Amino acid sequence: MWCWAKLPNLRNLQGLQIQLSNISLLAVRNNTCGSKNDLKQVLKSKVAAEQERIKKFRKEHGKFKVGEITIDMMYGGMRGIKGLVYETSLLDTNEGIRFRGLSIPECNEVLPKAPEGCEPLPEGIFWLLLTGDCPTEENVRWLSKEWSKRAKLPAHVLQMLENLPKDVHPMAQFVAGIAACSSESKFAKGYTEGMTKAQYWEYAYEDVMDLLANLPLIAAVIYNRFYKNEETCMKVDTSKDWSYNFAKLIGFDDPGFVEMLRLYLTLHCDHEGGNVSAHAVHLVGSALSDPYLAFSAGMAGLAGPLHGLANQEVLVWLSKLKQKLGESPSEDQIKGYVEETLKSGQVVPGYGHAVLRKTDPRYISQKEFAEKHFPDYPLYKIVSTLYKVAPPVLQATGKIQNPWPNVDAHSGVLMQYYGLTQMNFYTVFFGVSRAIGVLSALIWSRALGLPIERPKSMTTDALMELVKSSKK
Ligand code: CMX
Numbered sequence: 001m002w003c004w005a006k007l008p009n010l011r012n013l014q015g016l017q018i019q020l021s022n023i024s025l026l027a028v029r030n031n032t033c034g035s036k037n038d039l040k041q042v043l044k045s046k047v048a049a050e051q052e053r054i055k056k057f058r059k060e061h062g063k064f065k066v067g068e069i070t071i072d073m074m075y076g077g078m079r080g081i082k083g084l085v086y087e088t089s090l091l092d093t094n095e096g097i098r099f100r101g102l103s104i105p106e107c108n109e110v111l112p113k114a115p116e117g118c119e120p121l122p123e124g125i126f127w128l129l130l131t132g133d134c135p136t137e138e139n140v141r142w143l144s145k146e147w148s149k150r151a152k153l154p155a156h157v158l159q160m161l162e163n164l165p166k167d168v169h170p171m172a173q174f175v176a177g178i179a180a181c182s183s184e185s186k187f188a189k190g191y192t193e194g195m196t197k198a199q200y201w202e203y204a205y206e207d208v209m210d211l212l213a214n215l216p217l218i219a220a221v222i223y224n225r226f227y228k229n230e231e232t233c234m235k236v237d238t239s240k241d242w243s244y245n246f247a248k249l250i251g252f253d254d255p256g257f258v259e260m261l262r263l264y265l266t267l268h269c270d271h272e273g274g275n276v277s278a279h280a281v282h283l284v285g286s287a288l289s290d291p292y293l294a295f296s297a298g299m300a301g302l303a304g305p306l307h308g309l310a311n312q313e314v315l316v317w318l319s320k321l322k323q324k325l326g327e328s329p330s331e332d333q334i335k336g337y338v339e340e341t342l343k344s345g346q347v348v349p350g351y352g353h354a355v356l357r358k359t360d361p362r363y364i365s366q367k368e369f370a371e372k373h374f375p376d377y378p379l380y381k382i383v384s385t386l387y388k389v390a391p392p393v394l395q396a397t398g399k400i401q402n403p404w405p406n407v408d409a410h411s412g413v414l415m416q417y418y419g420l421t422q423m424n425f426y427t428v429f430f431g432v433s434r435a436i437g438v439l440s441a442l443i444w445s446r447a448l449g450l451p452i453e454r455p456k457s458m459t460t461d462a463l464m465e466l467v468k469s470s471k472k
Contacts, residue, residue: 037142040205042131047201047447054448071463078274079354083455085448086273086282088129088441096361097271099125099437100132104267104361112137114241114262116255119369121241122265122436123147126212129270129440140241148238148245150213153221157181161221170222170425171303177218178296184210185290200288201447207291208439215432216242220249227422246432250420256373257418261429263369264411267362268430270437274355276301277308277431281438282445286453291442298438299431305349308430310408313349315416315423317341318382327378334382335389342397350409351394353402359387362407366414374417383413 066082073081089099099107111124112135123143127135135143157180164173182188187203195203217234224230228251236245243262247253252261273282281298285291302308325333341348353360367387370380387405394403412426458466 037139039127039130039139039143039146039209040202042133043201043205043443043447046131050444051448071467074458074463077354084273084279084282085450086278086441087444087448088437089270089272091272091355093355093357096356096358099270100128102128102134104365107266108263108365110134111266112140114244114258117259117262119259119263120266121243121262122269122433123242125266125269126436126440129437130443144241145238146209147213147242148236148240150210151217151234151236151245153214153217153234154181154184156183157218158221161218162225166226169303170226171299171309171427171431173222173226174218174428174431175296175299175303177222178211178215178292178299181211181214181218182290182292182296185292186210187288188290191288191290197449200449201443204291204443204446208443211291211295211439212242212435215435216246216249219428219432220246222428223250223422223425227425252418252420254418257420260369260373260414260418263365264414264429265433265436267365268407268411268433270434270441272355273441275307276304277434278438278441281442283453285442285445286450288452291439294442295435295439298434302431302434303427306347308408308427308434310349310406311411311426311430312423314408315412315426317349318379318412319423321382322379329382329385331385331389334385335393338386338390338393342393348390348394351390351403351405352400353404353406356404356406357402359404360406360409363405363410366407366410370410370413370417377413377417379413379416383410 067080069081073079089097091097095103097104102110107125107128108120111120111128113119114121121140121144123140124135127133127139127143157177160180161173161177164176168176184207186206187200190199190203217232217236221232224232232249234249237248240248241262243265244258246265247258247261252258271278273279277298280301281294284297285294289297305313321329321334321337325337329337338348367384370377370383374380386409390405391403394400411430412423415421415426415429
């Protein structure tokens, strides 16, 4: 059983002791590299030790059986099969996600904030996921500066985005923009020029840093052209953080919106390795496709309505609810709307999860933000009423494993409140955030020398034969 020592109310942890049964381990260490802010150097000091630790572990326990696979699991989307190593985060069915051992409330508490803000900076969670260390304020300031220095979109990418027809969905534009940046890949160039396997992670790191620096620019070009018919002013302020610059690029300078974006970009960053976007990046990256190509594959997966696009679907669904029932519907009316949705054979977007069996802590964190900043906003009230009335209706079907809301049930409301009303852009925000986690994991996959992924598939006939021969 997990038992957490009470968190010190400190911005920079001096070392956080965690008890796991009788074992005491240091899950999050403070940045041991003293004044060093250069992330690559910090990482360098960890890679060799981690390679050695895993080598020893595999030598001693490589043949240990982790689980069994049933035919239902194979037809059921591989639920419950433990088949991937992914270092940056781990999802507990009941408790939700932990980033390098820290829960969301713990991250919100300990990660550095902007000088004028209260919400965690996404730069901090990137540092945490990549190094396992809780960053100092100095670390995140270094990272903000580093990303703003690297922000420079190639002209041909800009031109390609400008030439796309306006009815191409923003997520399809996002995928295309990211893939087109592959022309700049240091990893791909290094491979062609004969980099060694030991160097893979360093080249991947450079691409990841460039990509993270440029994602807000790609997103902003799409947003400004699609919704405002405007060219994007590509200037970023090197004295400001990533979220501030992103908000500014799309024309939002309300400090409330910027704070919301900092929280949003932190919360959506990672959800262990088996979800569609993370797994796609991991899989494509394992073929040594460069980080731009691997990440664009992940974003194509995030664009599916059962995954990241659910945040858009939630708002579309809520808009129809408001059209039908008005701004302030009663509990009974909202319950009736959920029942009608189910009766018509549609999913209730924002509810359910493949792994989680409780309310998503990312939902709770967004709810707390809304409660603090706009408790009387009518759309927030509808979302809160849904939280009360939808789970029993979903549970009553008898087939839905998790009747509780996931992250996507709340995010759109935050955007709507601050005036970002263009719903089909919401998944792009999700994607910018998801880059933080899946690309940190990609660097570690190359650092650990993980091979090309190639699970065995079977035909139904071959499975039937397997069952038959086991009975002989
Ligand atoms: N509304 C209606 N039906 C639902 C449902 C929901 N919110 N959630 C699950 N179900 C249905 C499934 O479609 C499935 O029906 P069939 O047996 O007829 O095919 C049945 O309940 C069992 O599904 P499950 O085991 O509970 O859930 P899965 O692991 O198969 O699917 C998920 C998980 C998220 C795809 C599903 O809950 C869903 O479609 N939710 C709505 C979309 C959504 O919010 N997605 C975002 C998830 C978070 C993210 O990745 O971003």
